[in-house]
Amino acid sequence: MSNETYHHENLKAxxxxxxxxxxxxxxxxxxxxxxxxxxxxxxxxxxxxxxxSKDDLIMAxxxxxxxxxxxxxxxxxxxxxxxxxxxLKEMGYSYVKFFVxxxxxxxxxxxxxxxxxxxxxxxxxxxxxxxxxxxxxxxxERCQSENQNGEADSDDLNAMALSCWGLVHxxxxxxxxxxxxxxxxxxxxxxxxxxxxxxLNL
Amino acid sequence: MSNETYHHENLKAxxxxxxxxxxxxxxxxxxxxxxxxxxxxxxxxxxxxxxxSKDDLIMAxxxxxxxxxxxxxxxxxxxxxxxxxxxLKEMGYSYVKFFVxxxxxxxxxxxxxxxxxxxxxxxxxxxxxxxxxxxxxxxxERCQSENQNGEADSDDLNAMALSCWGLVHxxxxxxxxxxxxxxxxxxxxxxxxxxxxxxLNL
DNA sequence: TTATTATGTTGACACTGTAAACATAATAGG
DNA sequence: CCTATTATGTTTACAGTGTCAACATAATAA
Numbered sequence: 001m002s003n004e005t006y007h008h009e010n011l012k013a014x015x016x017x018x019x020x021x022x023x024x025x026x027x028x029x030x031x032x033x034x035x036x037x038x039x040x041x042x043x044x045x046x047x048x049x050x051x052x053s054k055d056d057l058i059m060a061x062x063x064x065x066x067x068x069x070x071x072x073x074x075x076x077x078x079x080x081x082x083x084x085x086x087x088l089k090e091m092g093y094s095y096v097k098f099f100v101x102x103x104x105x106x107x108x109x110x111x112x113x114x115x116x117x118x119x120x121x122x123x124x125x126x127x128x129x130x131x132x133x134x135x136x137x138x139x140x141e142r143c144q145s146e147n148q149n150g151e152a153d154s155d156d157l158n159a160m161a162l163s164c165w166g167l168v169h170x171x172x173x174x175x176x177x178x179x180x181x182x183x184x185x186x187x188x189x190x191x192x193x194x195x196x197x198x199x200l201n202l
Numbered sequence: 203m204s205n206e207t208y209h210h211e212n213l214k215a216x217x218x219x220x221x222x223x224x225x226x227x228x229x230x231x232x233x234x235x236x237x238x239x240x241x242x243x244x245x246x247x248x249x250x251x252x253x254x255s256k257d258d259l260i261m262a263x264x265x266x267x268x269x270x271x272x273x274x275x276x277x278x279x280x281x282x283x284x285x286x287x288x289x290l291k292e293m294g295y296s297y298v299k300f301f302v303x304x305x306x307x308x309x310x311x312x313x314x315x316x317x318x319x320x321x322x323x324x325x326x327x328x329x330x331x332x333x334x335x336x337x338x339x340x341x342x343e344r345c346q347s348e349n350q351n352g353e354a355d356s357d358d359l360n361a362m363a364l365s366c367w368g369l370v371h372x373x374x375x376x377x378x379x380x381x382x383x384x385x386x387x388x389x390x391x392x393x394x395x396x397x398x399x400x401x402l403n404l
Numbered sequence: 405t406t407a408t409t410a411t412g413t414t415g416a417c418a419c420t421g422t423a424a425a426c427a428t429a430a431t432a433g434g
Numbered sequence: 435c436c437t438a439t440t441a442t443g444t445t446t447a448c449a450g451t452g453t454c455a456a457c458a459t460a461a462t463a464a
Contacts, residue, residue, distance in 0.1 A: 011411085029315050032451065043413050045453080050411090054452060111313040113231050115379065133381070156394065158384055162373055163395045165382065170372025171364060177317065179335065180367065182360055192358065193365045213442085234420065245444050247422075252442090256421065 012050040014040050020061050024104045028112065033057065055114060062108040062118050066132075069109060072098045073135045084142040089194045091139055092168040095132075096190045099172040106176050110169075137161050168194075214252040216242050222263050226306045230314065235259065257316060264310040264320050268334075271311060274300045275337045286344040291396045293341055294370040297334075298392045301374040308378050312371075339363050370396075 018039045023031050033054045034044040051057040076094040080086035099106045109115060119131070140161050171190055174180040182189060220241045225233050235256045236246040253259040278296040282288035301308045311317060321333070342363050373392055376382040384391060 027315060033453090034451070044451095045414085046412060048453075107313075110375070110379070110381065111309075113229060115381070119381065156391075158386070159391055159395050159398075162376070162382055162384070162391055163369065166372035166376055167365065167369045168372065169376055170368035170370065170374075172372075173312070173375065174364070174368055174371055177312070179312065179317070179321065180364055182364070184360070189358075189361055189364055193361050196361075235422090236420070246420095247445085248443060250422075 011040060011042065011046065015047055015050060015057060016060050016064065019057055020064070020104075023058075023061065023108070028104075028107050031058075055117075058108070058112075059114055059118060062112075062114060065102075065105045065108045066118060069098055069105065070132050070135060073132055077135070077139060084139065084146050088139045088143055088164065091136065092164070092194045093187075093191055095168040096172040096175065097187055099176045100187065103176040106173060110173075133165065136165055140164055213242060213244065213248065217249055217252060217259060218262050218266065221259055222266070222306075225260075225263065225310075230306075230309050233260075257319075260310070260314075261316055261320060264314075264316060267304075267307045267310045268320060271300055271307065272334050272337060275334055279337070279341060286341065286348050290341045290345055290366065293338065294366070294396045295389075295393055297370040298374040298377065299389055301378045302389065305378040308375060312375075335367065338367055342366055 015036055019031075019036045022036055022039060026035070033047055036057070037044045037047055040046075047057060051060065072094050073091050076090040077087045079090050109118070141157065144157055144160065171180075171193075175186045175190070180186075217238055221233075221238045224238055224241060228237070235249055238259070239246045239249055242248075249259060253262065274296050275293050278293040279289045281292050311320070343359065346359055346362065373382075373395070377388045377392070382388075
């Protein structure tokens with residue numbers, strides 16, 4: 001570990017870091033491996049000593065984002081240690097807020113072609129509890145079992161999971177991608193929907 | 203209009219058609235203007251006589267998809283001429299089904315970088331009623347005004363719109379992109395959620 | 405000290421989008 | 435009917451892309 005004059009000291013980490021920056025600045029379509037290399041001050045093939053392909057680098061960036069996201073969800077759970085329903089609501093709010101704050105992560109985690117690769121890879125390397133969906137699912141299970149003791153809420157856990165997840169997923173995307181136009185504070189609206197009981201009541 | 207020996211008779215339409223096919227087959231990332239040209243049997247710059255750029259061609263393809271989608275929503279509305287709530291439910295179901303059946307349209311209409319360009323362009327060229335969101339919004343408004351006569355349902359139309367749209371949007375994406383894994387029939391689950399009153403009840 | 409491995413560079417290749425110059429078919433004006 | 439113009443094609447060229455092979459050198463192991 002000679003102080004400065006080593007090849008590049010820690011290129012791999014810097015590639016990921018600058019890569020995310022470039023992804024944010026230039027957008028996904030204009031993102032290029034060569035630009036990342038140039039931004040790190042190395043030749044255009046240097047990244048190939050650390051990643052097998054362009055997709056591999058993006059994957060590494062996405063995994064970072066994946067961790068941050070799951071951490072964000074777990075923080076929401078920990079905010080209400082003894083209240084399952086509040087856990088779920090807070091998780092939903094955090095879910096939306098995360099992608100509104102980091103819209104570029106949306107594509108990385110869900111919208112791009114690697115989204116599925118990432119998911120598959122995560123299923124193999126990490127325990128599946130690391131998956132945001134599982135974090136969600138478990139919270140719903142806790143709510144469900146709580147409700148079973150009282151009156152029956154829904155006889156179908158899967159329906160619950162899909163509708164909960166779908167709702168926050170959809171709102172996150174609509175707001176983050178600015179498809180839903182609204183002249184007020186989006187996150188307040190989301191909070192109202194999740195906490196204020198503005199239910200669909202069809 | 204000499205029968206066969208004309209330049210290419212109707213290249214523009216064929217570019218759009220073969221373009222959509224290629225988009226479906228090869229996926230968005232591997233889609234290339236030159237491949238479309240080759241598939242149509244013309245030189246690789248011929249498309250530039252009909253479209254200003256690659257994005258322009260994709261846009262044209264997307265606009266087709268956009269029309270189909272909106273048409274799909276309107277059919278759902280027309281299925282229940284006198285029942286606002288059923289209209290909304292059926293529209294939600296059609297919304298999900300459309301993207302489950304045509305997963306490649308998802309990216310075209312909502313997930314890609316042009317999604318916003320398309321939306322903006324549509325706002326200018328068509329009347330805004332052509333927008334799926336508006337079709338949705340109007341249906342919600344009808345439900346809302348119906349409920350106002352009875353007991354108050356929600357004092358916030360925007361919250362209703364966002365949650366309705368978010369729910370179907372999210373479910374469509376989760377299912378179409380296979381993020382939500384379920385061993386049964388997805389569309390039946392969706393139908394149950396929308397029609398069966400499997401409400402969140404938080 | 406020497407052999408091996410890790411990490412870099414240079415150069416090449418096929419592919420991409422796109423612009424310029426050119427060619428020819430269809431059409432309009434006289 | 436002849437000619438000028440326009441619409442629609444092709445060829446060629448260029449810069450940018452991902453990736454591979456060959457080579458160079460620093461770090462490490464024998």
